[in-house]
Amino acid sequence: MGITLVLDVRNARLEAIRAALDDAPAPGTLKIFTAPRPATGASITSQIEIATLTFSKPCGNVVAGTLVFAPIAGDPSANHTVDLGQDLPLWGRFYNGYGATIMDANVSAAGGGGDIILSTLQIVAGGSIGAEGTQVITEGGA
Template identity: 35%
Template sequence: MALTLPTDTRDAMCNTLVDRVDASGAGSLEIRSGTRPPSANDAATGTVLATVELATPAFGDSADGTATLTDPPAVTGVAAGTATWFRALDGAGATVMDGSVSATGDGGDLQLATTAITAGLTVDITGGTVTMPSGE
């Protein structure tokens, strides 16, 4: 049987994770193409399509086990491709987590107006969340 977690534990775990993005200063997200590596310990794969410099704090406080990305700035694509995943880095460039990218409403951890990125054009980030599972 899998573990189940109460909301206050999920919130504490989520806050601990997203606070790591702010370690060593403002963190960033690399929006990437290709297949996401099996583990965030693995080297990043695919092409960096855009890099998002995050606000500090990068995420709001967790509620019901979910923290929401705060005020992502406008970002310009640096390469052309289809965004499929992201890597979150702390201010020193250390990997914090990897997540999925999708178009708005399609359920990705990071959602974009379109996943088709073009170099030199704005990447419209419509939302981003980190959710700790309840185990239910």
């Protein structure tokens, strides 16, 4: 069995993520990229930015071991065409309003096992993209 954290510690960990995302006058963002996923915080090199989603300010609240995000503004015009059924893996990088990296996560459509679930299987350049029911959930050591 892996590490498990009591609820107070999980909440504190998620509160630190929430505070980091909100640590600027401007709202934080989530940028979606093509593979390969670099080490967290490493430079973007050959990856293509597909879309930028913008968090509300504040970005959300910690409730019972879950960071529940307030509504996230979608990107009305994606930069690249992608079929999530074939072009996986995608990944996302969370930034605060200053543009500092907070964390990275895997991206998929519903049922794909990603940490971030997008609202569609197909992303078309110039089309809109959004996140549905977005939460960051910690289960023990996550």
